[in-house]
């Protein structure tokens with residue numbers, strides 16, 4: 004096993020179909036029109052020396068190393084910027100070229116420190132390689148003249164250094180930041196010999212606009228930009244392809260290793276979700292895997308006020324089994340349940356729900372999708388017939404209009420955001436529907452054509468008003484609707500949206516969005532060409548979350564923006580495997596593949612495979628489990644990889660639920676907030692320590708591969724299997740591939756999925772079955788999964804959560820690029836350099852009214868609770884709206900959020916809470932009590948001294 008070497012063709016592949024034949028070094032070669040001579044030569048195995056060219060970036064032609072001679076043409080053109088032509092005769096290796104190349108290299112090397120032996124890039128440096136390739140033997144100019152050898156090193160970024168003394172000013176970093184990432188943080192300052200790469204006016208990466216995506220580091224051909232981990236550990240010696248465990252983009256990486264140590268994570272060029280790019284989290288924030296806070300031994304305690312006692316795996320597992328049996332004997336079969344994790348693999352999630360249904364004998368299983376995208380599942384199933392997004396990410400390259408609703412891709416789904424921004428820079432139009440002025444509204448070389456800054460809670464009204472314009476202005480794609488949709492339902496919907504109460508003018512009064520902006524956005528969406536909708540939790544986490552998803556589906560059907568490239572309805576999934584955890588049957592009413600428990604044929608199939616009788620009654624959802632716990636009928640829970648206390652709404656109620664249970668089992672990496680209320684802690688494993696699959700927001704099933712032994716001794720699926728055996732189930736899986744085989748056998752949409760296929764294809768998007776053996780990048784191409792698409796009437800009903808004199812502001816929540824969800828992982832990495840506390844964004848007008856200045860501590864209060872945090876005064880939020888993140892347990896933003904939830908799925912209404920903000924001196928009483936309990940609840944009893 005060695006390092007996976009990806010070929011660098013120097014320039015991008017041409018998409019042209021027409022072939023051109025030419026002769027290079029005496030050999031004929033045919034390549035697509037528009038291909039560079041450099042790439043054509045690579046196609047036949049000839050590497051032309053290069054420094055400024057790399058195939059992820061547009062050719063630039065600055066280093067003059069790739070010169071060639073072309074018969075009949077004067078001079079020595081650069082092969083990276085010269086396209087092939089029919090009949091062209093090219094020479095890449097003549098004495099003249101050799102001399103010229105050596106001369107170029109000599110100039111570079113005369114201003115380069117000759118410390119190759121101690122340089123971190125030694126053995127993996129393109130400058131070094133090129134010196135060898137051109138046969139450089141001497142440097143005639145000496146090192147005495149003017150040079151950059153004393154240039155200062157910038158070590159401000161937590162993850163990489165910038166050593167200007169090694170820079171050859173090839174601009175690859177600047178171009179990567181512009182073309183790949185779309186941040187434009189770098190420039191080349193000065194001219195000629197004085198040229199220098201600069202990160203912002205302060206020439207300091209951390210203080211600049213840089214978002215630490217690492218694209219420049221990856222592009223740099225020298226050690227100028229270099230990962231600190233490589234400087235510390237040395238060059239990697241083998242690599243394994245795996246999948247990022249943070250967000251739903253599902254980026255593929257090569258984990259580059261030395262033995263069992265990760266040296267760096269390198270985005271994989273063949274990764275179909277990310278195409279060789281990454282964000283700061285996936286590339287750099289993996290240090291939590293070996294963080295000292297990780298718990299690696301099982302622990303048990305009788306009461307949550309006792310210190311933890313480390314025990315053997317056998318003792319922990321048999322304790323859980325006997326406790327769950329005792330509780331069921333005393334309180335009934337339905338008194339226990341479990342939560343699957345959207346951070347764990349498909350196979351692990353499948354096994355947890357199988358354990359609950361077949362071992363606990365009930366359907367009390369739920370997942371964190373309950374609190375994020377459950378409305379997506381329900382809404383898209385009702386309208387299209389499948390609970391998933393319709394496109395792949397490549398599809399964005401064909402979009403003419405992108406409508407981003409209630410999502411903040413540059414922070415939440417950064418690699419997708421980079422791909423979207425690239426498309427926007429090429430001229431696609433952008434509509435943003437969001438209460439906040441998110442970065443996409445105005446970012447270098449991108450400006451939204453429409454920003455609809457609606458009041459939180461008015462999504463359905465605005466979406467229906469968009470439909471009103473489409474219907475009343477005759478912009479419906481009638482052919483699509485007639486051929487693909489249920490006509491009766493369409494007629495009913497069209498009449499409903501056309502009603503005057505749904506007009507932009509009426510909706511402007513509720514939403515605060517000017518009617519003209521709604522009209523303009525609707526016209527652009529309906530008539531601008533291929534139009535794609537991307538949406539996030541700003542759509543789903545509302546009392547009408549499901550209705551809003553249906554309204555989005557209606558818009559796409561009415562305009563025919565489905566079933567082809569560049570269009571579609573695309574939920575941006577939050578967690579790495581939230582799509583997978585839903586697919587795997589994590590909801591109390593559905594078996595894997597979204598099949599209802601009440602369906603006898605489906606149940607019989609599972610009963611046959613699992614050899615048990617299944618309860619046909621749906622079980623409890625998370626909020627029902629907590630309510631039942633408070634009421635005294637729900638007593639035991641197995642929580643795999645989920646921190647309900649920090650992530651679920653109305654923390655007081657969640658805590659009360661846990662405190663009322665007799666056996667809380669938490670399986671996680673760290674003693675998280677929920678573990679403070681647990682009786683058993685089962686140490687979990689990281690994505691680096693196990694095999695399996697994740698399914699991203701495109702329905703793409705990606706392999707996760709073990710690169711190191713689990714520190715806790717077991718992968719999470721093995722722990723669930725041990726628990727199942729202790730509860731009397733006869734499970735004998737020896738590898739997650741066997742679990743996937745079982746999933747495929749039981750789930751029609753996964754029928755064609757196997758580890759073998761994933762090995763061959765790299766990844767595959769479900770449905771993957773006899774009809775779509777290679778998977779389905781775009782869904783609903785010829786017909787909808789449910790046959791005909793179904794329009795659904797979306798009446799706007801205002802949330803019960805209303806502002807008033809006591810609580811005059813609306814709080815909405817979200818997340819930030821550098822932190823992830825409850826922050827358990829990212830808070831334990833260098834990412835705290837960017838965000839080490841949750842902040843409250845407040846408009847200058849609201850701040851002034853309350854005597855609040857930027858950076859002041861403020862009290863944030865709702866009818867459910869209060870907390871304190873610092874304020875940022877900004878006009879990013881509209882007057883009347885405040886915003887914060889929920890990454891830090893010491894802020895506990897969810898103490899504020901209420902019990903209101905989506906009518907169909909119980910998804911909490913995180914995005915709308917009526918609050919008051921006032922100056923404060925410090926933390927609230929609840930925060931102090933909570934911190935004290937957390938400290939006490941984390942005490943681990945000292946191990947007895949050895950005899």
Ligand code: SF4
Pocket residue numbers: 176179180181184186187188189202212213214215216217218219220
């Ligand atoms: S790390 Fe990313 S954002 Fe920062 S300068 Fe490099 S390419 Fe630009």
Ligand code: SF4
Pocket residue numbers: 169170171172173174175176177200219222223224225227228
């Ligand atoms: S930092 Fe690296 S990529 Fe950027 S100009 Fe210098 S050598 Fe080229």
Ligand code: SF4
Pocket residue numbers: 247248249250251252253254277281282283284285286416417418419
């Ligand atoms: S975009 Fe998401 S999946 Fe990709 S590297 Fe970042 S966190 Fe990981």
Ligand code: FES
Pocket residue numbers: 052053054055056063064065066067068069081082083084
């Ligand atoms: S590689 Fe062609 S000019 Fe640099």
